[in-house]
Amino acid sequence: MKIAIAGAGAMGSRIGLMLHQAGNEVVLIDRWPEHIQAIREKGLIGEFEDQTITAKLPIYSPEEIVEGHTNVDLVIALTKSMQLEAMFKDINAIIGKDTFVFCLLNGLGHEETLSKFVAKQNIIFGTTTWTAGLAGPGHAKLVGTGSIEMENLAPEGKDFTLKVIDIFKQAGLNPIYSDNVRYSIWKKACINGTLNGLCTILDCNIAEFGSMSMARTLIETIIGEFAVVAKAEGIELDQAQAIEAVEATYDVKTQGLHYPSMYQDLIRNHRKTEIDYINGAVWQKGQKYQIQTPYCAFLTQLVHGKEELLNAK
Amino acid sequence: MKIAIAGAGAMGSRIGLMLHQAGNEVVLIDRWPEHIQAIREKGLIGEFEDQTITAKLPIYSPEEIVEGHTNVDLVIALTKSMQLEAMFKDINAIIGKDTFVFCLLNGLGHEETLSKFVAKQNIIFGTTTWTAGLAGPGHAKLVGTGSIEMENLAPEGKDFTLKVIDIFKQAGLNPIYSDNVRYSIWKKACINGTLNGLCTILDCNIAEFGSMSMARTLIETIIGEFAVVAKAEGIELDQAQAIEAVEATYDVKTQGLHYPSMYQDLIRNHRKTEIDYINGAVWQKGQKYQIQTPYCAFLTQLVHGKEELLNAK
Numbered sequence: 001m002k003i004a005i006a007g008a009g010a011m012g013s014r015i016g017l018m019l020h021q022a023g024n025e026v027v028l029i030d031r032w033p034e035h036i037q038a039i040r041e042k043g044l045i046g047e048f049e050d051q052t053i054t055a056k057l058p059i060y061s062p063e064e065i066v067e068g069h070t071n072v073d074l075v076i077a078l079t080k081s082m083q084l085e086a087m088f089k090d091i092n093a094i095i096g097k098d099t100f101v102f103c104l105l106n107g108l109g110h111e112e113t114l115s116k117f118v119a120k121q122n123i124i125f126g127t128t129t130w131t132a133g134l135a136g137p138g139h140a141k142l143v144g145t146g147s148i149e150m151e152n153l154a155p156e157g158k159d160f161t162l163k164v165i166d167i168f169k170q171a172g173l174n175p176i177y178s179d180n181v182r183y184s185i186w187k188k189a190c191i192n193g194t195l196n197g198l199c200t201i202l203d204c205n206i207a208e209f210g211s212m213s214m215a216r217t218l219i220e221t222i223i224g225e226f227a228v229v230a231k232a233e234g235i236e237l238d239q240a241q242a243i244e245a246v247e248a249t250y251d252v253k254t255q256g257l258h259y260p261s262m263y264q265d266l267i268r269n270h271r272k273t274e275i276d277y278i279n280g281a282v283w284q285k286g287q288k289y290q291i292q293t294p295y296c297a298f299l300t301q302l303v304h305g306k307e308e309l310l311n312a313k
Numbered sequence: 314m315k316i317a318i319a320g321a322g323a324m325g326s327r328i329g330l331m332l333h334q335a336g337n338e339v340v341l342i343d344r345w346p347e348h349i350q351a352i353r354e355k356g357l358i359g360e361f362e363d364q365t366i367t368a369k370l371p372i373y374s375p376e377e378i379v380e381g382h383t384n385v386d387l388v389i390a391l392t393k394s395m396q397l398e399a400m401f402k403d404i405n406a407i408i409g410k411d412t413f414v415f416c417l418l419n420g421l422g423h424e425e426t427l428s429k430f431v432a433k434q435n436i437i438f439g440t441t442t443w444t445a446g447l448a449g450p451g452h453a454k455l456v457g458t459g460s461i462e463m464e465n466l467a468p469e470g471k472d473f474t475l476k477v478i479d480i481f482k483q484a485g486l487n488p489i490y491s492d493n494v495r496y497s498i499w500k501k502a503c504i505n506g507t508l509n510g511l512c513t514i515l516d517c518n519i520a521e522f523g524s525m526s527m528a529r530t531l532i533e534t535i536i537g538e539f540a541v542v543a544k545a546e547g548i549e550l551d552q553a554q555a556i557e558a559v560e561a562t563y564d565v566k567t568q569g570l571h572y573p574s575m576y577q578d579l580i581r582n583h584r585k586t587e588i589d590y591i592n593g594a595v596w597q598k599g600q601k602y603q604i605q606t607p608y609c610a611f612l613t614q615l616v617h618g619k620e621e622l623l624n625a626k
Contacts, residue, residue, distance in 0.1 A: 201514060202615065204622050212618045221611075294607035298534075302514065305525045309517050 001167050004029055004072045004094055006087050007079035008059065010132035011104070013140035015076060015173065017046040020055050022171035027072065028059040029091060031083070036061060038138025045139045062090030071096030074164060077103045077114070081277035084110060088117040100160050102150065104128055107277030108189050108285070111153065121157045124164065126150035127184045130173070147174035151181035183237070186230045190242040193226060193278045194219045195249065196262035197299040201306065203267065205259050210250030218295075219246050222279070225293040229282050232289040265312075266303070272312045275303040314480050317342055317385045317407055319400050320392035321372065323445035324417070326453035328389060328486065330359040333368050335484035340385065341372040342404060344396070349374060351451025358452045375403030384409030387477060390416045390427070394590035397423060401430040413473050415463065417441055420590030421502050421598070424466065434470045437477065439463035440497045443486070460487035464494035496550070499543045503555040506539055506591045507532045508562065509575035510612040514619065516580065518572050523563030531608075532559050535592070538606040542595050545602040579616070585625045588616040 001024045005016040008028035020026040028044070030036060036059050043054040072094050079087045084105060088095075095101075095118065102124040103110050114123055130146030148168060152161040161177070168175035178184060198218060199209050209215055220243060227237040249255040265271040276284075279296040286293035306312075314337050318329040321341035333339040341357070343349060349372050356367040385407050392400045397418060401408075408414075408431065415437040416423050427436055443459030461481060465474040474490070481488035491497060511531060512522050522528055533556060540550040562568040578584040589597075592609040599606035619625075 202618050202622060203516075208622055209618075212621050214614045214618055218611075218614060218618075292607075294605075295611055298531075298608055298611050301527045301531060305515050305522075305527055305531075308525050309515060309521055 001025070001074060001163075002070075002072045003027070004075045004091070006062075006075050006077050006091060007083070008035070009078065010134045010140055011128070011130065012076070012078040013044055013046065013134070014130060014132040014142050015078070015104075016057060017044060017053065017055055017140070017142075018171040018173055019167065020057060021053070022167065024167060024171070026057055027094075028057050029062055029065065029087070030059060031061055032137065033061075034137040035059075038136075042138060046142055047135065047140065048142050049144075062087055065091040065093050067093050069094045071099050073099065075099060075101045077101055077105060077110075079105065081105055081107045081110070081274040082272065085113050085116075088114065092117070098122075100124060100157065100164070102126060102164060104148070105277075106188060106192055107274055108185070108281035109277050121152075121154040122160075123153040124150050124157060124161050125153060125181045125185060126178075127181065127188050145174070147176055149176045149178040149181055149184050151178040182233075182235055186226065186235050186237055187242055187245060189278055189282075190223050190226050190237070191246050191249065192260070192262075192274075193282065193296070194222050194246050196260045196273075197275060197279055197303050199260050200263045200266055200273070201299070201302050203263075205257055205263075206249050207252045207256030210247065210256065216243075216247075219243055222295050222299070225286070225291075225296050226282055228291050229285045229289065229293065232291060233285070262303070266306060266310065270310045270312045272307055273303055275300050279303075314338070314387060314476075315383075315385045316340070317388045317404070319375075319388050319390050319404060320396070321348070322391065323447045323453055324441070324443065325389070325391040326357055326359065326447070327443060327445040327455050328391070328417075329370060330357060330366065330368055330453070330455075331484040331486055332480065333370060334366070335480065337480060337484070339370055340407075341370050342375055342378065342400070343372060344374055345450065346374075347450035348372075351449075355451060359455055360448065360453065361455050362457075375400055378404040378406050380406050382407045384412050386412065388412060388414045390414055390418060390423075392418065394418055394420045394423070394587040395585065398426050398429075401427065405430070411435075413437060413470070413477070415439060415477060417461070418590075419501060419505055420587055421498070421594035422590055434465075434467040435473075436466040437463050437470060437474050438466060438494045438498060439491075440494070440501050458487070460489055462489045462491040462494055462497050464491040495546075495548055499539065499548050499550055500555055500558060502591055502595075503536050503539050503550070504559050504562065505573070505575075505587075506595065506609070507535050507559050509573045509586075510588060510592055510616050512573050513576045513579055513586070514612070514615050516576075518570055518576075519562050520565045520569030523560065523569065529556075529560075532556055535608050535612070538599070538604075538609050539595055541604050542598050542602065542606065545604060546598070575616070579619060579623065579625055583623045583625045585620055586616055588613050592616075 004027045005012040008030040039059045043056045128148040133141040165175045230237045262273045280300040283296040317340045318325040321343040352372045356369045413435045441461040446454040478488045543550045593613040596609040
């Protein structure tokens with residue numbers, strides 16, 4: 001299968017490498033100049049636990065995707081949330097009538113964005129438990145294992161989605177065909193919608209957040225707001241299960257000592273956050289349905305305030 | 314007049330010194346051992362702009378106020394909010410049937426606390442624009458000028474309050490008899506209820522807060538919550554005026570470069586904050602009246618969370 005990875009950061013590098021190893025034709029697309037240069041010069045290095053592989057994969061910046069590029073069968077979207085729309089504007093030349101898009105972004109609201117560029121029946125959504133890191137430009141560090149859940153948005157997309165499942169299986173990516181991927185996306189958003197913003201604003205790691213006496217009340221209130229909005233979108237979130245999933249991360253033996261990605265982006269690296277696609281998306285959807293989501297609103301405002309104070313780019 | 318200053322920190326030292334200079338019999342009460350020791354050894358030093366005076370004022374820790382102390386005519390309450398109740402439990406021996414209490418604390422909810430110890434007709438409330446600082450134990454730095462607004466809680470207290478106005482006038486404290494001191498207290502609480510918590514959580518000074526694009530929305534929302542609760546207590550807050558009062562502090566030529574007292578207490582000195590008597594009091598009063606105050610609630614929780622994370626004492 002001819003596959004483009006739109007957003008070839010750490011996770012894009014992992015999935016691209018594993019699909020390439022399984023014999024697919026993989027093209028990387030990314031905006032980071034040093035990353036592009038390194039991969040063009042030395043190939044993409046994947047440092048797995050048991051082996052290091054180097055793959056000579058083609059890589060383009062989105063503006064280089066002009067007429068003349070042939071259509072791909074599948075685009076796997078792995079940009080930052082706020083870069084999704086610009087990416088798809090730029091890479092239109094490789095998207096044909098039969099091209100499918102598999103969206104693996106965290107957060108909410110991406111369905112609306114992708115629908116501008118691709119027919120609903122060609123869209124697949126998913127979530128993953130795989131992790132990935134970058135040791136530097138062109139060099140991915142790939143430890144641990146994971147799985148990928150996916151589902152076509154419209155019934156017409158099921159046949160192709162099952163083909164994707166098949167090639168992901170051959171690549172060892174442990175795909176699972178989901179019958180309710182929207183539920184999984186909302187559940188994951190509950191974890192990001194509590195830990196990301198709160199650890200960022202309180203300047204603490206996950207275990208420290210979990211140790212606070214009001215941690216439970218805060219996550220209950222925020223997840224409560226997510227649940228009411230999810231319900232308006234036809235998804236019945238199990239709030240107790242979502243709370244349990246958040247609290248399972250407090251353990252210092254697993255994720256407790258980590259700082260959530262938003263903390264790393266904003267507090268460490270002064271980069272703009274994805275808050276508009278998590279709590280901000282719930283707030284915005286809530287306004288559409290006339291549902292009050294004051295904790296999501298306030299948290300979004302605080303994170304944006306912090307972005308301004310730190311002059312985040 | 315025989316006057317006890319209950320809480321003889323910076324502001325208590327200023328008012329105590331100025332009333333002493335005007336010929337009143339002033340007793341200081343405070344819990345800070347080094348402060349007590351310094352004043353007992355060297356007197357209370359007041360470093361004004363144009364002169365430095367040293368006053369040999371008696372000072373006691375609250376536990377030393379036992380039977381045998383004679384009643385005072387007036388207690389001026391100037392503790393931290395969370396220390397008010399314990400202070401009045403301890404100093405009961407100097408409070409007779411005719412003793413008045415003048416409460417100059419910032420924040421809300423002190424009426425309920427003082428009513429446990431003193432009849433309503435003996436309570437005066439007030440706010441002040443004077444400032445004061447401490448250079449160290451027993452040494453107050455007293456620059457600038459100010460005024461003190463005051464009003465008796467019950468009509469029966471008016472005659473005595475006018476006497477207090479008189480001696481404050483003689484002391485140069487610029488007293489103003491107010492016909493709506495509760496309004497002034499709520500208006501001051503609006504300033505503290507926005508700048509204190511938000512600068513503390515966002516880790517910024519007042520001008521930096523004011524520079525954020527969402528500053529206006531945040532203060533509007535919080536003051537809106539204050540106004541609905543104030544209305545339930547019979548006070549019609551002018552929200553536009555309160556917003557204006559907050560925004561007037563942004564100017565770097567006046568208060569803009571300052572960090573609010575809550576920031577200094579918590580972020581700099583790891584001390585517990587008065588949030589329960591500002592946003593927390595609005596939240597609690599709101600619950601009593603079945604009024605939703607989610608921004609006050611969330612901000613109170615975040616500040617308490619930060620207190621726990623910093624192990625504030």
